[in-house]
Amino acid sequence: MMARRLLNEAASGRPFAAAYKNRYINKEKMHNPITLIVKDRRGNTLDLFDLIPAAAPRHIDAVPGxxxxxxxxxxxxxxxxxxxxxxxxxxxxxxGGTTALVIEQYFSRGQGALIGVQENGGMQRYPLHLAAEVADAPAPEPEPPPQYSTHMSAVAPLHEDDTLRTLGLW
Incomplete structure (x- = not known):
């Protein structure tokens, strides 16, 4: 009964906030839940995490490779x-501007790739936005321009590089 009321309120177009099954729902701030799958170079699943962008960021340790x-x-x-x-x-x-995940020691433990499945079934690799944190550090190379975009934001093209080849994705 509570779920039906929440669905009716959501369909009405009016902002609402309610608690349902110990989850706080706020229509204006609600984001889709995201699943993070951590895999090794052979494609074996090492761990699964549920990420809720509206909640506090989840902290995980980086896994080498x-x-x-x-x-x-x-x-x-x-x-x-x-x-x-x-x-x-x-x-x-x-x-969408809300930090949902912090991967601790990501850069000291051998950076892995951030990837996702596209609508056509292919894999996409997300670009990293790296700020030069030390004045004498070389500036990062600019990312190539996106080849296509989705309804929300531009998606970088999949690159043929050693990281993807090593991970068995290319």
Missing amino acids: AYYQFCDDTTGIAPPNLHAARYGDALHVSF
């Missing part, structure tokens, strides 16, 4: 609005 696959639980494909940025040795991953 692993890659991180993101899946929007609602659509079944990669989230189109993922943004990854370096903060010290950690990588902060956000969806």
